[in-house]
Amino acid sequence: MAAVELNVDVPHSARIYDYLLGGKDNYSADRNAAAAIVKASPSLPESMRVNRRYMVRAARYLAKERGIRQFLDIGTGIPTSPNLHEVVQQVAPQSRVVYVDNDPIVLVHARALLNTVPEGAITYIDADLRDVQAILSADELTGTLDLTQPVAVSVIAIFQFIVNEDEAYRIIDALMAPLPAGSALAISTVTAHNPQALSAAQEYTARGIPAKARTNEEVQALFRGLDLVEPGVTLVHRWRPDDEDADVDDAHVQMSGGVAIKTG
Numbered sequence: 001m002a003a004v005e006l007n008v009d010v011p012h013s014a015r016i017y018d019y020l021l022g023g024k025d026n027y028s029a030d031r032n033a034a035a036a037i038v039k040a041s042p043s044l045p046e047s048m049r050v051n052r053r054y055m056v057r058a059a060r061y062l063a064k065e066r067g068i069r070q071f072l073d074i075g076t077g078i079p080t081s082p083n084l085h086e087v088v089q090q091v092a093p094q095s096r097v098v099y100v101d102n103d104p105i106v107l108v109h110a111r112a113l114l115n116t117v118p119e120g121a122i123t124y125i126d127a128d129l130r131d132v133q134a135i136l137s138a139d140e141l142t143g144t145l146d147l148t149q150p151v152a153v154s155v156i157a158i159f160q161f162i163v164n165e166d167e168a169y170r171i172i173d174a175l176m177a178p179l180p181a182g183s184a185l186a187i188s189t190v191t192a193h194n195p196q197a198l199s200a201a202q203e204y205t206a207r208g209i210p211a212k213a214r215t216n217e218e219v220q221a222l223f224r225g226l227d228l229v230e231p232g233v234t235l236v237h238r239w240r241p242d243d244e245d246a247d248v249d250d251a252h253v254q255m256s257g258g259v260a261i262k263t264g
């Protein structure tokens, strides 16, 4: 692998997230930014853990209840167990997963993401969500996913960094258009209905990481043209919750999301 420029003097969202989830792949610029953000938004670490559990439930639902065997996960983050492939390959070992992130620290750890069971396949693409054509035409993707069969696209905790609605629609349309009926889209993103989430978005923005909190209507609009499955767009701990999420306080959850199916 070519040398990777980590740019450690500047905070990165993947490393702030890693730090707040208790990981070790972060630098003092990330930890300082995280401390300031948490001061303004104390429930953020809990909200991140709740979001991570939502990713697990959404991925398991798509593999188990919808029978999807191909996954395109964009904004993967630094490996954090369980990673999406571990969830879906536990349901169906033949599951094939393409991971995408644009942060060099994730690239450094990509090998940990590529640990597939022999029946399945996993690959990693170093690319930007905004360049959908580069993702869809990458050899790693076309060699791993069969785009004539359903694919679940998961964009978990990344759309808050796409602050323009038209750009968000363009990205989602470009991702979903080539996929066949039965494909799915899973989203979580920062909610505007929690004052601490609004503060967190402002604090990220102030540190050079533009971020946006969305209303429920704005999150629903990201799914336009697709069929939202029950319970629709909710705070993430309320989306098909496990026992673990039963006692989570709404006021501590800064993310909303949902899962939708392409029917036409």
Ligand SMILES: C[S@@+](CC[C@H](N)C(=O)[O-])C[C@H]1O[C@@H](n2cnc3c(N)ncnc32)[C@H](O)[C@@H]1O
Pocket (backbone or CB within 6 Å): 013, 014, 017, 051, 052, 055, 074, 075, 076, 077, 078, 100, 101, 102, 103, 106, 127, 128, 129, 130, 155, 156, 157, 158, 161
């Ligand atoms: C908050 S983390 C979420 C990680 C994981 N999806 C989860 O929910 O646990 C956001 C991730 O999105 C990545 N990211 C942000 N903007 C991106 C972009 N434009 N293209 C690709 N990845 C991006 C960051 O590098 C980071 O790893």
